[in-house]
Amino acid sequence: MLETEATLEIQQLVAEFRPGNADLLRALHKVQHRYGYVPKEAMGVIARQLRLGEAHVYGTATFYSELRLTPPPEKRVDWCSGPACRLKGSTHVRKVLESVLGIGMEENTENDKLGLHLAQCNGTCDFAPQIWVDGKVVGPLTAADTVKLARELKDEAK
Ligand code: FES
Secondary structure (H helix, E strand, C coil), X not given: CCCCHHHHHHHHHHCCCCCCCCCHHHHHHHHHXXXXXXXXXXXXXXXXXXXXXXXXXXXXXXXXXXXXXXXXCCEEEEEECCHHHHHCCHHHHHHHHHHHHCCCCCEECCCCCEEEEXXXXXXXXXXXXXXXXXXXXXXXXXXXXXXXXXXXXXXXCC
């Protein structure tokens, strides 16, 4: 196998982990902590290090929702799916965001500048319906606010 700079770096990163030691999740988390996600090059490196099949490593990486296989977006938009937000019209907010941005939940724009995520109530229901832009609450959103905000986010993501 041709070693690249990336695979050599990942090899060093996971060198401490041993086969038969239940280290797979720890290795995946260490790689994600370093890069913000688990690059596809890491699957083979971890598989060889732990003497596991690459499909086994990939299956584990895709099973756990906290592990990402794509780079994190530059800007993260969380849509609250909680009950107070729903009662106050968050379904409309979601439809507008998905339509204007051209992506669905848990997707990034093609250039990875913006990602849309489904979130749970975080207790800031006074601002329902709301979204969080890089963790900052934006709400309560009227229908007009939502369209304006979605267009602004789209422009920023170009
Ligand atoms: S339901 Fe959305 S913040 Fe509580």
